[in-house]
Amino acid sequence: MRALVRVALTATVLLVIYGLQVGVEHGFTEYVQRIILLAGINVILAVGLNLINGTTGQFSIGHAGFMAVGAYSAAFVGVKLAAPIHAALGPGAVADAVVFNLALLAGALFAGISGLVVGMPSLRLRGDYLAVVTLGFGEIIRILFNNATFLGSATGYFGDSPSGLPEYTNFFWVFAWVTAIVVLIHNLTFSQTGRSLTAIREDEIAAEAMATPTTRLKVIAFAISAAAAGIAGGLFAHMQSGVRPEDFRFEKSIDMIVMIIVGGLGSISGAILGGIFVAVSLELMRDLQQYRLVLYALLLIVIMIVRPEGLLGTRELHHLLRRKKPATPRAPTESV
Amino acid sequence: MTQFLQQIINGLSLGSIYALIALGYTMVYGILKLINFAHGEVFMVGAYTGFYAAGALGVAGFEARNQGFPLYLALLVLIIAMAAAAVLGMTIEFLAYRPVRSAPRLTPLITAIGVSLFLQNAGMLLFSPNPQRYPAILSEVRFELFGVIVTNIKLTIFGVALCLMLGLHLFVQKTWTGRAMRALSFNIDAAKLMGIDTNRVIRSTFAIGSGLAAAGGILFGLDQITINPLMGVLTGLKAFVAAVLGGIGSIPGAVLGGLLIGLAEQLTAGYLSPAYRDAITFVILILILLLKPEGLLGIVRVEKV
Numbered sequence: 017m018r019a020l021v022r023v024a025l026t027a028t029v030l031l032v033i034y035g036l037q038v039g040v041e042h043g044f045t046e047y048v049q050r051i052i053l054l055a056g057i058n059v060i061l062a063v064g065l066n067l068i069n070g071t072t073g074q075f076s077i078g079h080a081g082f083m084a085v086g087a088y089s090a091a092f093v094g095v096k097l098a099a100p101i102h103a104a105l106g107p108g109a110v111a112d113a114v115v116f117n118l119a120l121l122a123g124a125l126f127a128g129i130s131g132l133v134v135g136m137p138s139l140r141l142r143g144d145y146l147a148v149v150t151l152g153f154g155e156i157i158r159i160l161f162n163n164a165t166f167l168g169s170a171t172g173y174f175g176d177s178p179s180g181l182p183e184y185t186n187f188f189w190v191f192a193w194v195t196a197i198v199v200l201i202h203n204l205t206f207s208q209t210g211r212s213l214t215a216i217r218e219d220e221i222a223a224e225a226m227a228t229p230t231t232r233l234k235v236i237a238f239a240i241s242a243a244a245a246g247i248a249g250g251l252f253a254h255m256q257s258g259v260r261p262e263d264f265r266f267e268k269s270i271d272m273i274v275m276i277i278v279g280g281l282g283s284i285s286g287a288i289l290g291g292i293f294v295a296v297s298l299e300l301m302r303d304l305q306q307y308r309l310v311l312y313a314l315l316l317i318v319i320m321i322v323r324p325e326g327l328l329g330t331r332e333l334h335h336l337l338r339r340k341k342p343a344t345p346r347a348p349t350e351s352v
Numbered sequence: 353m354t355q356f357l358q359q360i361i362n363g364l365s366l367g368s369i370y371a372l373i374a375l376g377y378t379m380v381y382g383i384l385k386l387i388n389f390a391h392g393e394v395f396m397v398g399a400y401t402g403f404y405a406a407g408a409l410g411v412a413g414f415e416a417r418n419q420g421f422p423l424y425l426a427l428l429v430l431i432i433a434m435a436a437a438a439v440l441g442m443t444i445e446f447l448a449y450r451p452v453r454s455a456p457r458l459t460p461l462i463t464a465i466g467v468s469l470f471l472q473n474a475g476m477l478l479f480s481p482n483p484q485r486y487p488a489i490l491s492e493v494r495f496e497l498f499g500v501i502v503t504n505i506k507l508t509i510f511g512v513a514l515c516l517m518l519g520l521h522l523f524v525q526k527t528w529t530g531r532a533m534r535a536l537s538f539n540i541d542a543a544k545l546m547g548i549d550t551n552r553v554i555r556s557t558f559a560i561g562s563g564l565a566a567a568g569g570i571l572f573g574l575d576q577i578t579i580n581p582l583m584g585v586l587t588g589l590k591a592f593v594a595a596v597l598g599g600i601g602s603i604p605g606a607v608l609g610g611l612l613i614g615l616a617e618q619l620t621a622g623y624l625s626p627a628y629r630d631a632i633t634f635v636i637l638i639l640i641l642l643l644k645p646e647g648l649l650g651i652v653r654v655e656k657v
Contacts, residue, residue, distance in 0.1 A: 075458055077465060137642040144387050144461055145641060148592060152634035155586070163627050266585070270469060277462065309473040316466030321451045324459045 029195055037187035049187070051299050053255060056190035057248045058291030060197050062275035063284055064244025067201055069273070070282035070330070071210065072237045073217025074139065075147045078154030079245050080268035082127040084261070085157060086246025087253040088167055090123030094254065095175040098182070116184040120193070120250040127246025128239045130157075135238035140231050146238075154269055161261040172260030180257030190251055197244050202284055204240070213237055217282070267309060271298070274312050277319055280326030285333035290326075354499040359622040360615065365506040365575060367614020368513035372568035373591035374598070374606035375520060376441075376561025382537035382601035383557055385457070389464040390444055391565060392588015393471035394437050398566025399579045400479055402433040403486060411487040420491035429489060430512075433570055434563035441562025442555050450551070468584075475581030483580040486573035509571045516567055517607055520560065524603060529556055537601060586630060590617070593637045599650020608648060 040049060061083065068074050097115050105111040130153075138149040167173045174180040204210050215223040216230050224230050253259045275294045279286025301308045319326065328336075373395050380388045406421070406429050414421055421429070448467050452459045493504040524530035532553045535543040544550050572587065573579050594613040598605025613633055621629040640647065 073458065075461060137638050141641060141645050144457065145596075145645075147461060147465075148387065148589070148596075149634075149637060149641070152589060152593075152637060155589075156631050156634050159627070159631060270465075273462070273465070281458075306473070306477060309469055310477065313466045313468075313470035313473060317448055317463055317470065320455075320459050320463040320466065321448070324452065324455055 030192060033191045033195070034188055036191070040187050050255075051295055053185065053187065053190050053251075054298075055292045055295035056187075056194045057251050057255075058271075058275060058295045059194050059288050060244055060248040060251070060291075061272050062279070062287035062291035062294075063198055063201050064241045064248070065272050066276045066279075066282065066284065066287040067205070067213075067244075068234075068238050068241040070276055070280075070287070071205055071217065072213045072234060073220075074234060074238065075144065076150040076238070076241070077147050077269050077273060078134075078150030078152070078266075079242070079272050080264040080266065081150070081154035081157040082131060082242040082245035083249035083252070083268065084154075084161060084259075084264035085130050086123035086127040086243075086249030087259045087264070088161060088173060088249075089126035090119040090246070090250030091173050091175065091181055091253040091259050092167065093122035094119030094181065094184075094250075112182070112184060113189075116189065116254065119184075119254075120247050123246040123250035123253075124243040125246070127249065128243035131239040131242025132235065134242075135235045139234040139238060151266075151269075154264070154266060158261050158264060161264075170261060172258050172262075174258035181254055181259075183254060183257060185251050185255040193247055193251065197247065198284065198288070201240075201244070205284060209233065214282075270309070270312060274316065277316060277326050280328035280330065282330035283326070283328040283332055286326060286328035286331075289328075289333075355622065357498070357500045359618045361500060361502060361506060363615035363618035364611060365509040365614070366618060367594075367611035368510050369568045369571050369575065369610075370587070370591045370594045370613050371607045371610025372513050372516060372564045372571070373588065374594040374610045375517070375603060376565045377592050378595040378598070378600055378603060378606040379533070379537075379557050379561050381595070383533065383540065383554060384449070384453070384460070386449065386460050386464060387592065388449075388561075389461075389588075390448075390467040390471060391561065392584030392591070393468050393475070394441055394444075394562045394584075395565040395569045395572070395588060395591075396475060396579070396581060396584035397440055397471065397569075398433045398437040398562075399486075399569030399573045399583065400475070400581075401436040401566065402429050402489075402570040402573060403484060403579060405429045405432040406487045406489055411489065415488050418491060421489050426489050430567060430570055433566040437562040437566030437569075438559040441558040441565075445555060445558040468588075472582060472585065479581050481581060483578040486577055486579055489570070489574060505574050509575055512567065512571060516564055520564065521603065523560070529553060533557055590630075590633045593633050596647055597636060597640050599647025602647065602649045602651075605647055605649035 040052060044052070061079065065076065065079050068076055094115055097118055101115050101118075102111050105114065134149060134153045135146075138146045161167060162170050175182075205213070212223065212228045212233055215226065215228055216234060220230055249259075249264075252263070271294050275290035276287050277290070278293055279288070279290030298308070301311070304311075373391065376391050376394070377388060380386060380391070409421070409425055409429065411421060420426070444467055448463050449460060452463050490505055490508060494501055496502070524533060532543065532548045533556075535546070535548060536550060536553055536557075540550060543553075568591075569579075572583070590613055591610065594609035595606045596609070597612060598607070598609030613636065616632050616636060617629050620632040624632075
């Protein structure tokens with residue numbers, strides 16, 4: 017019965033997203049549509065990063081690196097898979113969808129694996145080492161992609177055809193993935209594992225004394241967070257016909273940190289708001305490009321001094337609406 | 353063999369610059385347990401202050417005659433830059449770090465990233481994002497030693513760095529403030545109870561660390577010829593890795609780590625590929641975190657509740 021309800025729910029959500037897509041594609045200009053897509057990608061990035069930076073209390077400042085890994089591997093796998101899958105299923109929307117989603121999953125897989133590689137040495141130690149290692153990782157990945165000739169070096173990877181990567185990314189796929197990742201990370205955060213992660217954030221030594229496998233949980237949370245960045249990278253790559261190493265500079269990681277800090281470290285709805293905020297404010301500040309990072313930097317410092325927990329803190333929006341303020345994520349009330 | 357010796361010479365002079373910057377990281381981390389991400393930007397501001405000070409003191413006139421600055425003017429440039437950076441360091445500490453000092457660890461870390469980002473971008477607005485050619489404060493003299501080309505610039509870099517490090521060592525070991533710094537890094541609460549004005553000591557730690565970074569900035573400008581507002585990012589990171597390699601919180605460790613990172617970088621550039629000279633630092637970081645996270649000269653401290 018529960019399974020049936022879930023299938024029905026998923027189908028409804030997908031139908032709603034499809035309906036919205038039809039509406040958005042007819043109702044908005046191409047420019048606005050692009051901002052909406054970017055906002056969706058940002059939400060995936062922010063919710064993913066929030067799992068490690070907010071919920072677990074570790075600090076990654078190189079998530080652009082994982083996004084880059086995801087973008088490049090999704091683009092590469094997508095190009096290489098297109099021919100065999102089109103041969104098997106024939107050309108058409110179904111085959112495209114299969115190729116695209118397999119490519120995104122490949123992006124998530126490779127980003128997740130690099131998350132494991134980066135996380136394992138650094139997460140055994142205190143959180144601030146992770147900051148430095150991820151910062152270094154973000155730079156190294158960019159250097160590697162800059163020098164990888166089979167991925168187009170500094171000019172970027174545009175696939176094998178002269179028209180660039182196929183632009184699979186549209187409203188439906190972005191928001192289907194947004195929904196999937198938000199639900200997944202929400203369920204994880206409010207599960208028993210999620211409460212262990214919160215315990216690590218609040219007091220790592222106490223959590224360890226309570227027999228929480230801190231290192232293992234931190235590494236798992238980090239890998240999931242990296243995989244989410246990988247999906248976002250894959251969506252981003254297929255939105256603009258190619259991936260360039262320059263798209264994943266340190267500024268990108270800073271954008272992500274601004275997203276989760278504005279909304280509130282540890283709050284999923286805060287991360288969603290932050291993702292949308294950054295997408296919109298980047299567009300509004302387009303003419304002020306050179307002042308953008310100065311303003312972001314000041315915003316970070318002022319928020320840290322005045323309201324270090326961010327707009328929502330660890331609270332969720334729907335908790336506020338219900339006028340309940342649980343201090344920590346609560347267990348689901350219904351029993352299974 | 354001569355090529356090897358050449359790389360060693362270059363590595364030692366580059367490494368002594370890293371060592372100077374690493375000292376600032378390690379001193380602040382030792383006391384506040386904070387990775388001062390803005391330290392790389394203080395290094396950058398130091399280099400630019402030297403650049404403008406040299407310009408104001410008429411370096412162009414000397415350069416036209418193919419001469420460097422006379423010693424007293426060169427020292428003046430160094431002192432101006434160190435003083436300016438010291439003021440900047442104290443200002444950052446007062447405005448950004450002090451309000452969040454008692455907050456959970458992540459808050460000061462994010463603040464530090466914010467300050468670093470702010471200085472980078474303010475630097476790009478103020479100094480223009482284009483690289484600037486560093487004035488020839490010293491005119492280069494080359495000479496050969498056992499087939500290895502040595503320049504007076506490399507020797508000066510090594511010498512100045514060595515003098516400053518010795519000075520720091522004497523300061524930390526012999527003066528009252530130095531002893532107070534060691535007390536703070538041992539236990540800040542106990543130090544406060546013993547009547548040490550912790551704010552004052554932390555302020556002087558920032559001042560000294562920033563001054564050393566500024567000296568590193570000028571030496572870096574002499575060595576690498578060009579400077580730009582983002583120079584602090586990668587150099588700062590490498591210096592931080594040097595501090596971790598030597599054992600963060602340990603002053604001799606920072607010097608050792610800096611020299612080792614400089615050597616590793618030059619040898620990689622010389623024997624593997626210049627493309628990987630920046631990557632080797634992070635390989636070292638990951639190895640040291642895996643094998644000996646307390647660093648080469650660090651002390652293992654058990655974290656207590």
